[in-house]
Amino acid sequence: MACKDVQNQSRGLPGFLPGAPAPDRSFHLSYPHPENQVWQPALPRPGSLPPGLEYLSQLDLIIIHQQVELLGMILGTETSNKYEIKNSLGQRIYFAVEESICFNRTFCSTLRACTLKVMDNSGREVITVNRPLRCNSCWCPCYLQELEIQAPPGTIVGYVAQKWDPFLPKFTIQNANKEDILKIVGPCATCGCFGDVDFEVKTINEKLTIGKISKYWSGFVNDVFTNADNFGIHVPADLDVTVKAAMIGACFLFDFMFFEHSLAGL
Secondary structure, eight states: OHHHHHHHHHHHSTTOOTTSOOOOOSOOOSOOOGGGSOBOOOOOOOTTSOTTGGGGTTOSEEEEEEOOOHHHHHHTOOOOOEEEEEOTTSOEEEEEEEEOOHHHHHHTGGGOOEEEEEEOTTSOEEEEEEEOOOOOOTTOTTSOOEEEEESSTTOEEEEEEEEOOSSSOEEEEEETTOOEEEEEEOOSOOOOTTSOEEEEEEOTTSSOEEEEEEEEOOOHHHHHHOOOOEEEEEOOTTSOHHHHHHHHHHHHHHIIIIIOOOGGGO
């Protein structure tokens, strides 16, 4: 019920993140300095957790906010994506930056190969998300989307793999051995013109829903004229932190696949 209350608050205040204070309306063009942001206090790390993932250990709601790039809006070009990752109180726990070459952003657009580096409040890279160049068409089921999740960098902890389906967007969360752990099933229509878009997190047999990944509707103007998207990951607090890290990567993938658009075409 708490997750639904938070989501309802976000619908009532378009453009506001659930559980967060009123966002700054100014545009961010560079990496914000930590002293200007409210960061979640550092937590002691149990020896069994990958370094840096202790922030995820007790969270049942993870907010991902894509930052607006003014240069991309003015020129109508693809720029490297940047994301703030926050807890339900609006405290930043991570900051993610895309690394990709201009050629890929220009000519491959949302299918581009890239690496997303997720850093904590000390600037230490704690999660690396590698995305190779692949297609996402149901007519080419042999080379669908896939992400590799490393935590810490250099240690593979999981994958996010797209599964072929003629009607619904389907994905699996896999462990380091590429064994399926969970499934993610999206709606038939992902446009989300006037409402949230929910991707349900299910068990392998799809009989039980344990959570969801929501793309929050941020208002008509934001959705049409910017590429800035807001996501919420609703999962059990005791879910393995490496699976939560994979779901953060899944949010990045969904943003590229379903919610990025070319400003040059407006």
